[in-house]
Amino acid sequence: MSLSICSKLNMDIDLPELKKELEIIQRLQWHKESPFIAENVPGLNTTVYHSGNWKVVSLRSLGGSESRTDPGGPSIHDYEYNEMSKHTPYIRKLMSYFGGDIRTVRLSSMGPGMTIQEHCDTFVALQYGQVRLHIPIQTDENVIMRFGKEEFHWPEGELWYGDFSVPHSVDNGSDKHRIHLIFDAYITDKLLELFPQSEQKAIAAKQILCHQNSQPLAVESLKKYQCDFDISAALLKGIFETDDGILGIISGQIKLIDNRELQFWLDEKPLFTLEPLSDGLFKFRGWSVERTIEFKWHEDTLSEMVWQFNCGLHKTLVSIPVTATTEKSTKPRLVEKQCEPCV
16 A cells, blocks of 8 residues: 555645735745755755746744744754744644654745756655645646646645656746745644545555654763764765765764754864654654664663664664763663564
């Protein structure tokens, strides 16, 4: 049973209220759309797939930045609503349905006659534990979205899911701006209830991972996982889509910052925060449980970290040796914890 490439979700939308809030936002500053760029990753390579007439207003973003127009990713920052969102109480009300499981919320305007060239947004699909949802607010029948070889037109005032991990493109063949409310969300049972029944059965069969909130750990527990390691540029490329030209080995560290949180560093620069799911198992801040890091011990010595990458039923494990940097690193009494599939 395969997952649909697009699905209309069952949610009541007050389109006139959305249009009213859009009128207010249109008078404010919009920014050029830009892709997510992970901070401090050497050799990062990004590509722009449009001519530039694509503008965005962020209502919720990493660190609450109004100038960030990207959908977010692994980071030391958390997702926060910004000052612009105060002009959109109805949108905030819509988002409240999903609780704290919303990543970014953006209004996206695509200019008349504009084309977004075919590309893939890696890891943005049900099988990766996170989705991108669209509500068209202003559109036209001549706006066509292509996913693979299939064509779709999403009407105004409807909530749509698309598998953006597959090759997709958009043509605005009309003489007006196409404006969508776009939000990225983690997979939860509550979100899955909005999918058609047939799709829910397919999701269950694929064992899609549901979002899990982090579990606080005491400082003494966090200290045990401070370590040094070397990571190959080839692995870094696979994780962060870095440039092909980066070669060799890069030094990294797991550091305890402000006696509060663990962070993943490369070349003495922070990349993202590790959020505990249990003592010894962590996810990336700003990301789904599509990828986790579990620390392993040899007798009483911290010896390796195991990266797990999940795509539905498929899992990939990568082990990286580590050297503990805490003088006394005592093996924790682990409670078995697995990432649970959605029901």
